[in-house]
Amino acid sequence: MIALKEEKEMAMIEFKNVQKYYDKFHALNNINLKVDKGEVVVVVGPSGSGKSTLIRTINGLEDFTEGQLLVNGYDLADKKTDLNQIRKDVGMVFQHFNLYDNKTVLENIMLAPKLVLKRDPKENEEMAMRLLKTVGVADKAGSYPRQLSGGQKQRVAIARSLAMKPKALLFDEPTSALDPEMIDDVLNVMKKIAKEGMTMVVVTHEMGFAREVADRVIFIDNGQILEDEKADIFFKAPKEKRAQQFLSKIIKH
Amino acid sequence: MINVFTQHWQELLVGFGNTLLCSVIALFFSLIIGSTFAIFEVLPYKLLHIIGRIYIEVFRNIPLLVIGMFFYIVVPQFIVTLDGFTAGTIGLTLYTSSFIAETVRAGIQAVDDGQMEGARANGLTFMQAMWHIILPQAFRYVIPPLGNQFINLVKNSSVLAFVAGFDLMYQGDTIASTTFDTFNTYIVVGILYLIITLPLSYYMRYLEKKLA
Numbered sequence: 001m002i003a004l005k006e007e008k009e010m011a012m013i014e015f016k017n018v019q020k021y022y023d024k025f026h027a028l029n030n031i032n033l034k035v036d037k038g039e040v041v042v043v044v045g046p047s048g049s050g051k052s053t054l055i056r057t058i059n060g061l062e063d064f065t066e067g068q069l070l071v072n073g074y075d076l077a078d079k080k081t082d083l084n085q086i087r088k089d090v091g092m093v094f095q096h097f098n099l100y101d102n103k104t105v106l107e108n109i110m111l112a113p114k115l116v117l118k119r120d121p122k123e124n125e126e127m128a129m130r131l132l133k134t135v136g137v138a139d140k141a142g143s144y145p146r147q148l149s150g151g152q153k154q155r156v157a158i159a160r161s162l163a164m165k166p167k168a169l170l171f172d173e174p175t176s177a178l179d180p181e182m183i184d185d186v187l188n189v190m191k192k193i194a195k196e197g198m199t200m201v202v203v204t205h206e207m208g209f210a211r212e213v214a215d216r217v218i219f220i221d222n223g224q225i226l227e228d229e230k231a232d233i234f235f236k237a238p239k240e241k242r243a244q245q246f247l248s249k250i251i252k253h
Numbered sequence: 254m255i256n257v258f259t260q261h262w263q264e265l266l267v268g269f270g271n272t273l274l275c276s277v278i279a280l281f282f283s284l285i286i287g288s289t290f291a292i293f294e295v296l297p298y299k300l301l302h303i304i305g306r307i308y309i310e311v312f313r314n315i316p317l318l319v320i321g322m323f324f325y326i327v328v329p330q331f332i333v334t335l336d337g338f339t340a341g342t343i344g345l346t347l348y349t350s351s352f353i354a355e356t357v358r359a360g361i362q363a364v365d366d367g368q369m370e371g372a373r374a375n376g377l378t379f380m381q382a383m384w385h386i387i388l389p390q391a392f393r394y395v396i397p398p399l400g401n402q403f404i405n406l407v408k409n410s411s412v413l414a415f416v417a418g419f420d421l422m423y424q425g426d427t428i429a430s431t432t433f434d435t436f437n438t439y440i441v442v443g444i445l446y447l448i449i450t451l452p453l454s455y456y457m458r459y460l461e462k463k464l465a
Contacts, residue, residue: 059374087376098371102389111385116376157371164376 010073012037012168012199013058018067020053020223027053028064029223035168040200042210042231045220046246051203054220055170058201059083059090072167088116091161095173097153099145105132105156106141109163117164124163131159135189151182155189168199175206207250211235219243254437261428268424269445271338275420276407276449279346283406286346287353292383294358305354312351317412320344325416337417341410349406356398360391393464400457404450421445 013035020028027050035041043051056062058071060083069076072089100108109128113119119127132138135155137148145153154174161169171190175183187209194200194213204210210217210231217234219227219242226240238244258265293305312320321344329335335343364387372382392399414422425442429435 061370061374083373084376084378087374092374094367094371094374096367098367098374100368100371100386101365102386102393112372112375112377115381115385160375 014070016068018064018069020064027223037199038197039215040194040213041216042214043203043218049221050223051220052172055172055201055203058170059087059092089167091164091166092170093157093174095176097157099153101145104142109160113163131162135159150178151185154186158189171202173203257437257441264424268421271419272410272421275342275410278342282346283350283353286350288357290354291357295361309351309354312347317348317409320348321412321416341413341416341418352402356395360395363394364390396461407450
């Protein structure tokens with residue numbers, strides 16, 4: 001395991017022939033996908049296509065039936081792998097934020113570094129405040145999640161993930177539950193993080209974001225990766241018919 | 254009424270003290286035991302699940318008096334001598350904890366799944382997420398029913414009277430049977446119970462408002 005981690009050219013995330021069944025339903029169909037360090041990969045596809053399942057297997061929120069998945073050198077197929085080790089280094093931002101409702105904004109950000117990383121309290125608070133400034137919600141440090149707008153909640157959720165100093169971040173439809181006027185605030189924060197070199201896997205319908213930030217776009221349907229292309233090529237001329245249809249539908253709006 | 258109090262205040266005070274002590278001990282331990290079994294029931298381990306279920310169904314569905322008598326009469330015969338107070342308090346704790354387990358479990362399940370998911374994805378262990386995120390929210394939901402359990406617990410502590418636990422009810426019975434002034438005695442005993450339960454009831458309501 002340690003030898004794997006120290007290997008230099010190792011991919012951050014690597015799916016090898018991953019299969020997942022829910023009973024008879026084939027949720028992930030022979031997934032092969034590599035995400036290198038510093039890469040931004042956007043996953044698109046119709047609803048129910050397996051995008052969320054795909055991204056949620058990366059930090060072990062979903063398991064899989066067959067195949068191999070290496071994340072930051074850890075083998076997720078191995079039952080002995082400590083998922084917390086992976087989650088320490090791979091943050092996740094959810095569609096519905098999942099902020100801790102019983103904690104203030106500042107406490108939301110400081111909790112995991114305190115409990116998991118045992119970060120010094122003073123350093124922890126300084127870092128949390130710095131992150132809140134970065135995402136533009138510093139004035140809400142003492143508020144509870146229920147007192148924030150959706151856009152603010154999502155930016156706090158991003159700050160909470162960043163506080164763990166992750167090596168990669170997963171975004172599961174981060175703007176899908178937001179009012180339109182809030183979306184740009186969140187996307188701008190995500191762009192900033194991407195430009196700083198974070199490895200990111202983003203499930204989203206925001207094609208503008210994908211075009212601007214993504215190194216690669218993955219198109220997935222029926223649990224299968226149908227396209228894995230550089231972003232500009234994907235948007236100019238998607239090869240797959242289903243991807244073409246999908247794009248034409250989504251870009252019309 | 255005043256007479257009962259002035260002539261028997263020492264016995265009544267002993268009874269009041271024992272009822273209060275029994276209630277506090279039983280409340281503390283039934284909360285811990287109940288919450289533990291509530292967590293058993295939401296864990297993904299089948300064995301713990303079954304153990305939790307059996308515990309809750311057994312103690313919830315047997316009359317408190319039977320449980321109290323078991324610890325007062327049966328346990329001392331075979332295992333260890335217990336005085337009435339201890340036997341009654343243990344019985345009351347086990348009985349109440351089964352109800353608290355059910356209440357807390359419902360509270361845990363009322364907390365949105367996203368809270369646990371967010372915490373786990375953030376790197377917290379299951380128990381850390383439970384302790385820092387899920388339980389505080391669960392308890393907020395269940396303060397009203399929990400308040401009822403606490404008040405029932407205080408009243409149910411009168412089971413000590415049957416196992417010579419020298420609680421308020423026991424002392425009241427003794428006074429009533431020696432003085433034959435049943436009317437005034439039981440009124441005084443009732444008032445003394447109210448002195449415990451009313452503030453408790455108001456405190457729970459205050460908590461409910463404060464945390465809502």
